[in-house]
Amino acid sequence: MDLYQQNILDHYKNPRHHGLLPNATGRGEASNLACGDAVNFQVKLAKDKITAIAWSGQGCVLSQAAASLLAENVIGKKREMVSKYNNETMIKLLEITPGPNRLRCALLSLDALKKALQICG
Amino acid sequence: MLDNSRDLFPIFSAGAGKNLAYLDNAASTQKPTVVLEQMDKFYRTSYANVHRGLYKLAENATTEYEAAREIVRKFINAKKDSEIIFTRNTNASLNLVAQSYCQQLAPGDEILLTEMEHHANLVPWQQMAQRYKLKVRYLPITTEGRLDEKKYDDYFNSRTRVVSLTAMSNVLGTVPVLEPLIARAKAARSRVIIDAAQAVAHFPVDVQKLGIDALAFSGHKIFGPTGIGVLYGQEEFLNAIPPFEYGSNMIDQVTYEAATWSPLPTKFEAGTPPIAEVIGLGAALEFIKRLGWPVICQHEADLTAYGLSVLLKVKSLKIIGPHTPENRGPIFAFTVDGVHPHDLASVLDSVEVAVRSGHHCALPLHSKFGLTASTRASFTIYNTKQEIDRLVEGIKQTQKLFS
Numbered sequence: 001m002d003l004y005q006q007n008i009l010d011h012y013k014n015p016r017h018h019g020l021l022p023n024a025t026g027r028g029e030a031s032n033l034a035c036g037d038a039v040n041f042q043v044k045l046a047k048d049k050i051t052a053i054a055w056s057g058q059g060c061v062l063s064q065a066a067a068s069l070l071a072e073n074v075i076g077k078k079r080e081m082v083s084k085y086n087n088e089t090m091i092k093l094l095e096i097t098p099g100p101n102r103l104r105c106a107l108l109s110l111d112a113l114k115k116a117l118q119i120c121g
Numbered sequence: 122m123l124d125n126s127r128d129l130f131p132i133f134s135a136g137a138g139k140n141l142a143y144l145d146n147a148a149s150t151q152k153p154t155v156v157l158e159q160m161d162k163f164y165r166t167s168y169a170n171v172h173r174g175l176y177k178l179a180e181n182a183t184t185e186y187e188a189a190r191e192i193v194r195k196f197i198n199a200k201k202d203s204e205i206i207f208t209r210n211t212n213a214s215l216n217l218v219a220q221s222y223c224q225q226l227a228p229g230d231e232i233l234l235t236e237m238e239h240h241a242n243l244v245p246w247q248q249m250a251q252r253y254k255l256k257v258r259y260l261p262i263t264t265e266g267r268l269d270e271k272k273y274d275d276y277f278n279s280r281t282r283v284v285s286l287t288a289m290s291n292v293l294g295t296v297p298v299l300e301p302l303i304a305r306a307k308a309a310r311s312r313v314i315i316d317a318a319q320a321v322a323h324f325p326v327d328v329q330k331l332g333i334d335a336l337a338f339s340g341h342k343i344f345g346p347t348g349i350g351v352l353y354g355q356e357e358f359l360n361a362i363p364p365f366e367y368g369s370n371m372i373d374q375v376t377y378e379a380a381t382w383s384p385l386p387t388k389f390e391a392g393t394p395p396i397a398e399v400i401g402l403g404a405a406l407e408f409i410k411r412l413g414w415p416v417i418c419q420h421e422a423d424l425t426a427y428g429l430s431v432l433l434k435v436k437s438l439k440i441i442g443p444h445t446p447e448n449r450g451p452i453f454a455f456t457v458d459g460v461h462p463h464d465l466a467s468v469l470d471s472v473e474v475a476v477r478s479g480h481h482c483a484l485p486l487h488s489k490f491g492l493t494a495s496t497r498a499s500f501t502i503y504n505t506k507q508e509i510d511r512l513v514e515g516i517k518q519t520q521k522l523f524s
Contacts, residue, residue, distance in 0.1 A: 105463060
């Protein structure tokens with residue numbers, strides 16, 4: 001049951017940075033119509049640095065744990081650095097390699113975060 | 122009697138599925154050795170294009186191809202071989218009917234579907250309705266997932282031109298009683314089209330007895346290869362509608378200015394057909410015939426009854442679809458409170474139980490039940506009660522993991 005190792009279940013059950021950020025400078029949302037998973041990221045940037053972050057969403061364990069792990073990872077980082085994040089980054093963060101169909105669940109949060117940071121692609 | 126039928130499928134006896142409880146048969150079934158061998162043999166010993174060459178090899182290939190058409194005819198009891206059209210799959214068969222037939226309709230004419238249709242029997246009609254200003258109406262279903270018979274009379278009128286419905290829901294498992302609908306359609310002078318993609322793998326279908334205009338199914342859901350589908354069309358109906366795809370094979374005369382069409386079935390078989398796949402489909406239908414419908418139906422009735430009895434006992438599990446075994450088959454879509462269908466499917470996969478999660482190509486039906494996705498376990502001849510137990514055990518493990 002690799003996909004559901006302890007760190008992932010922990011982030012799912014106790015999500016970090018979960019909630020709303022009233023004075024956010026950027027917001028981004030991504031959803032997967034096929035399963036109804038959705039993640040919404042809100043960020044606050046100061047001098048191109050992520051100084052505050054919050055997310056909300058609904059969906060499977062992978063999609064929600066990935067959002068929590070990602071939020072925890074990027075806080076304090078430069079926007080430019082996060083813009084380089086890709087599939088590999090998410091796999092490293094999760095410490096698992098989901099199959100191609102499940103990888104989409106994990107990538108949802110990166111998509112939403114990039115939208116919030118106004119990074120295209 | 123089907124206890125050892127797993128041995129007839131190499132993926133289970135020798136392949137990657139040795140210990141797998143394969144419960145995604147509504148999506149596609151595995152292939153028995155006889156189908157694989159027949160296709161392999163055809164390519165090795167008899168392959169040539171059909172209907173063209175005058176040499177022996179081509180004539181033998183044509184004979185084998187047409188023999189498969191006869192097998193299909195017998196399988197659904199069509200009157201003539203020429204009423205069997207080979208297509209790519211159910212989706213292509215339904216597009217053929219929808220696109221060819223709807224262009225003969227007038228604005229305001231009505232297409233009657235049901236709320237439980239697969240996208241393949243919904244989107245083509247919806248598109249034709251937009252193109253030709255037709256109206257699509259949906260026969261409602263009850264909360265249990267059966268057609269609401271009390272409402273039937275409200276949905277037929279003088280503008281009803283076609284009723285197209287599934288003979289077995291790929292989500293709910295419901296097997297609608299077709300006769301009362303066909304009788305109403307006839308009284309309204311409406312055509313009747315049946316989506317039999319699921320049905321043909323679970324019980325015998327007799328197109329003459331039903332008295333329908335057309336019926337569609339796929340090879341790959343009935344132990345045959347992918348890339349081959351069937352459209353049965355009653356002769357008068359197929360002659361009354363225009364061709365769907367134009368080009369080679371389907372013509373009679375061609376000049377630089379115009380063309381005329383070949384008689385049935387060739388009128389609807391443009392281009393080189395999937396010859397080996399047709400032969401594979403023939404082998405699959407013969408395979409079913411040898412097993413015998415009484416044995417298959419009994420086995421599946423047992424699985425349906427057992428599946429319902431044990432799944433309904435699982436805490437927080439809700440079956441979407443009838444909770445009683447009459448007029449329903451062994452397809453169970455369900456939700457489990459607090460567990461996302463993706464997670465359930467992934468955990469089940471880790472214990473070698475393959476199920477589907479998602480909307481199963483029936484988004485409107487899921488929306489109607491207030492869902493975005495569900496988990497589906499669908500059974501066939503090679504499945505066993507022990508596999509249902511493994512499914513239930515896996516669900517309970519998942520609940521424990523996420524609690």
